Amino acid sequence: MESTTKFYSLNYTNVNTYLFAFVFIVGNVVLPQLCHLVHWGGPAMLPIYFFTLIGAYKYGFKVGMLTAVLSPLANSILFGMPSVAILPAILVKSVLLALVAGYMADRFRKITIPALLGTVMAYQVVGTLIEWVLVGDFYLAAQDFRIGIPGMLLQIFGGYALLKAIAKR
Structure with missing residues (x-):
């Protein structure tokens, strides 16, 4: 017997959109700080994307989009990571992740x-290609696939x- 999963597509006029986005932004600020306690923890664990995926998949691309844009900006302003030099590439990948995760949840x-694998591969492949255009260096752009x-x-x-843990909520 398959369990019921509730997905939402919250609008920008709904206060819950901002409440959930705030929670996921906090997660995307705290998790990278924890990962950066370990050498190469940030580049290896890609923590700045985790709660963007969760927010967009569960609550729709609008929650995901707020999380995708505001998380990297908050991290950069508060902690200098990501650096301003790589912020555009991080923002591109974050926005792609929010769009793809919202679409995959709505579609399936x-x-x-497999849906999460497709989501991660889609935003990473397209994001890497866009990052390559932005930085002009494929080796650097492919860092997520290398590390x-x-x-x-x-x-x-x-x-x-x-x-799955929050599926029925």
């Missing part, structure tokens, strides 16, 4: 590993576990 209406595999796995499997 269930939480599955960030653990972070992608965290997004897929950790995202799956957290989304």
Whole structure:
């Protein structure tokens, strides 16, 4: 028997959009700080994207979009990470993630590993290509695929576990 999963598509006029976005932004500020306590923890774990995925998949691309844009900006202003030099690439990937996660949740209406794998691969591949155009260096643009595999796995499997845990809410 398959359990019921509730997905939402909150509007910008709904106060819950901002409340949920705030919670996910806080998560995207705290998790990177924890990961940066370990050498290469940020680039390896890609923590700034985790709650953007959760927010967009569960509550729609509008919550995801607020989280995607405001999380990197808050981190950069508060902690200098990401640096201003790489902020555009991080923002592009974050926005892509919010759009793809919102679309995948709306399209498939269930939480599955293949849907999350598709979400992560879509935003990473397209984001890497855009980053390559922005920075002009493929080796640098492909850093998430060279170093960030653990972070992608965290997004897929950790995202799956957290989304399942909050599925009925």
